[in-house]
Amino acid sequence: MISIVVPCYNEKEVLDELYQRLSRAAESWEEPFEVIVVDDGSDEETWQRIEAVHRRDPRWKAVRFSRNFGHQTAVSAGIARAAGRAVIVLDADLQDPPEELHRFLAKWREGYEVVYGLRRKRKEGPLKRLCYHLFYRILAGTASQPIPADSGDFCLMDRRVVDLLNAMPERNRFVRGLRAWVGFRQIGVEYPRDARRAGKPKYTLSKLIRLAVDGLFSFSTVPLRLATYLGLAVSTIAFLGAVFTLVQRLFADWFDSIGLGPVPGFATIVIAILFLGGVQLICLGIMGEYIGRIYDEVKGRPSWIVRQTLGWESADRDAEATPANPEGENRDQETG
Numbered sequence: 001m002i003s004i005v006v007p008c009y010n011e012k013e014v015l016d017e018l019y020q021r022l023s024r025a026a027e028s029w030e031e032p033f034e035v036i037v038v039d040d041g042s043d044e045e046t047w048q049r050i051e052a053v054h055r056r057d058p059r060w061k062a063v064r065f066s067r068n069f070g071h072q073t074a075v076s077a078g079i080a081r082a083a084g085r086a087v088i089v090l091d092a093d094l095q096d097p098p099e100e101l102h103r104f105l106a107k108w109r110e111g112y113e114v115v116y117g118l119r120r121k122r123k124e125g126p127l128k129r130l131c132y133h134l135f136y137r138i139l140a141g142t143a144s145q146p147i148p149a150d151s152g153d154f155c156l157m158d159r160r161v162v163d164l165l166n167a168m169p170e171r172n173r174f175v176r177g178l179r180a181w182v183g184f185r186q187i188g189v190e191y192p193r194d195a196r197r198a199g200k201p202k203y204t205l206s207k208l209i210r211l212a213v214d215g216l217f218s219f220s221t222v223p224l225r226l227a228t229y230l231g232l233a234v235s236t237i238a239f240l241g242a243v244f245t246l247v248q249r250l251f252a253d254w255f256d257s258i259g260l261g262p263v264p265g266f267a268t269i270v271i272a273i274l275f276l277g278g279v280q281l282i283c284l285g286i287m288g289e290y291i292g293r294i295y296d297e298v299k300g301r302p303s304w305i306v307r308q309t310l311g312w313e314s315a316d317r318d319a320e321a322t323p324a325n326p327e328g329e330n331r332d333q334e335t336g
Helices: 015-027 044-056 071-081 098-109 126-142 159-167 175-181 205-218 222-250 252-257 267-299
Strands: 002-008 033-039 060-065 086-089 114-121 151-158 186-192 305-310
Touching (some): 002 015, 015 033, 015 044, 044 305, 060 071, 071 086, 071 151, 071 159, 071 175, 086 098, 098 114, 098 151, 114 175, 151 159, 151 175, 159 175, 222 267
Parallel strands (some): 002 086, 033 060, 114 186
Antiparallel strands (some): 086 151
16 A cells, blocks of 8 residues: 655645545555545644545545644644555655656665655746755765755655654654765656646745754754854964064064054954854854754653544554544544
8 A cells, every 4th residue: 555645734725625626536546545644733624624525535544633843844744643654755845746756666666765855847936946955965965975956855765764754753853954964775756846736836935044043953053063163263363363462562563664553442352252253143043953853852742742643443553542422523622
């Protein structure tokens, strides 16, 4: 069986088309499949559309979060429930075309454990394309494990990879980074990324920045090293400035004769203090990002809370077992 994980947040405008296109594509694979839609705290109308799709086709299952936990968390929750020999991750907005998935399956059957999409033609605006370009280049230069440029969450993963991802305890997840970190045979498949079919983009600029920060700080210690190097550089400059000031005092007459005598006023001192203060704040911010992630991990809170499920007759294996209602719908809370 092939599992397809579809994170979804307020995508009521595209759910019907998603159902038609993805079902048509999956039927052509000649393999049994399941679709797991993870509702990341969407509005009521989106959930009603998901319920309608489930009644029409029981192979379409759903998990409903108690609130919005974020796209990467929704992907992780779907992967945790997937039962297939291979697991596909596909966003609900149809920017990643389901019709391309047969190429991913072909590579998987050739023996590749991870097949990821490479976006070669993007339909976003120039500012967002520039941000993506800079992000992937910075990440490639700093990450301890190379992450392919222009590869998103659109991918297929073998069961072995999925089991490893599910076993990882970290809560600040950057799925495409974890996917690259596990290794195995991986290959990219180029495809043109379509424009959004309907609705508004859910990844705002602030969310993209947050994702970039998560990716950078989850897979690199380079920011900490940069803070150290910056501190050393500033200390060196300060030391050289102190030596110059001392020499200037000792040979004041000569320096006056060549026009390099002491300049009266506090401008130099103020500039130096502001510069050093700025460097210290930057270093504190970098350390704060890492400490914040440690704090999130040690609190031990669940990464997500499930409000409702469709398509499972019992509670999730990570929660206490509870009976389902007669319609196969579980309304008990779960955590992951």
